[in-house]
Amino acid sequence: MFVHGLVMDNLSSFYYTLAAPLAQAGFGTVLFDLRGHGLSERPPSGYTPEESALDLVAVLDEIGVTEPVFLLGNSYGGVVAMHAAVQAPERVGGVVLVESAVGGVVGDAWFEDITNTLTVAALGLEFDRTQDQLMALGQRKIAKLAVNANALLNGTTLIDDLGSGAKLDLTQVQCPVLGVYGAESELIGAAAELRERIPSCRLHVVSGLGHTVLREATAELLDVLFDWLPS
Template sequence: MPEVTARGTRFHVQTMEPHGDVPDPPVVVFVHGLVLDNLSSFYYTLAGPVAAAGARAVLYDLRGHGLSERTPSGYGTADSVADLFAVLDALGETAPVHLVANSYGGVIALNAALARPARVAGLVLIESYGPSERPGEWSEGLLNTVGKSALVLEYERLADQLLAIGWRQRGRQARTADALINGTGLIDDLAAAEPVGPAALATLTCPVLAVYGERSDVISAGRMLLHSVPDCTLHVMSGHAHTVLREGTAELLDVMLPWLSHHAGTKVPVGGSL
């Protein structure tokens, strides 16, 4: 299993090299969402086409997720940002990178660009949480969802139920999620996280592509990005909600690959995005 040790924690990492002979390729790093998510959500959707376009695609499981080590603490925003750069350092990737982030991964990506602007060349934020004018507003829905999951996993023994009926993969995912939500400081760290407000967004020096579903419950964050970030493109996907990565992959690639071509110097594959 490919892995690196960063900040004393073991992280599961996958890298896709660019197709063909590409000297000094741009690096695109994928940051996934919370709890039931892991690097596979990008591995089977966006990472392959991005590598085919001439970039080095770097995917990693966040602390406590997927095959990365689950630690008792360290799930705050600052820790997640530090984890990201420590993983890149361990891989020898010290030049500016483009970050592609989904859902809660956008909180990490936004804060990474604000904390270390010299190391972030651009952001693709897909259904990203984080931007908000009021503390607590951005995270209320997220915390409610995670809290309900915690109760179901712990008191209804969901993992055991799934394993008992033969749903092994889902059962293992539920067991991992149970250990993460109910066995670490994740929920407390989420509750303590501060939103990224308009004043901070106005200081972003890198270009941003924001993609949200028309029916998304966090589309207001996309509008705030558009109005506050100096160089931001907002694309709203008709008919979609929060699951645009999984259900709108083709349209997402049709928007993202030309944007990366313009800002990162990759190419758009001939014959379609896939």
């Protein structure tokens, strides 16, 4: 099950990268939009990581998946995935974190930065990271993304909710964890933190890349996944 990142992201980031190759290899795949993103409803509140994790479990319930699943979270999606692993451990068989800052010092700094600076103007960083991909979509889709981002940031409690969620205790995570990070990423410190908090986790660092591992190192990421996931 794939969990995408914040605001300028939705399930399409997996649809065009990992989902098809994994499905073709025989893995069941589930893609969904977090609340307020993509085609999901945009309620005025309910955007804490804990609530997003409950949404994730509700999706599994709705489609009748009762056995433990592997969650793959990109960026903020990894935070949601780890909360799900703590809140509903019987539903999560493993977690893959792609460029995700979760818990501890790195995670606190990341959330503080988001809650203090996340405005429509601050989306420039995310736009720069994905500019080539966005330009390929065409001006109409770029405009739609901007409108949706504005509505999410200014019409919901997203920013407040991100800062009000409970701190994630990584020591409570019982399932296997794989972390994949770009060597040049501002989140590379999260890899060392994962190793400290979850000694059994497996780490893979992609040389020469920053936060765009999912998009720019898809083939390498797939190789790591096929090696790590149970056959």
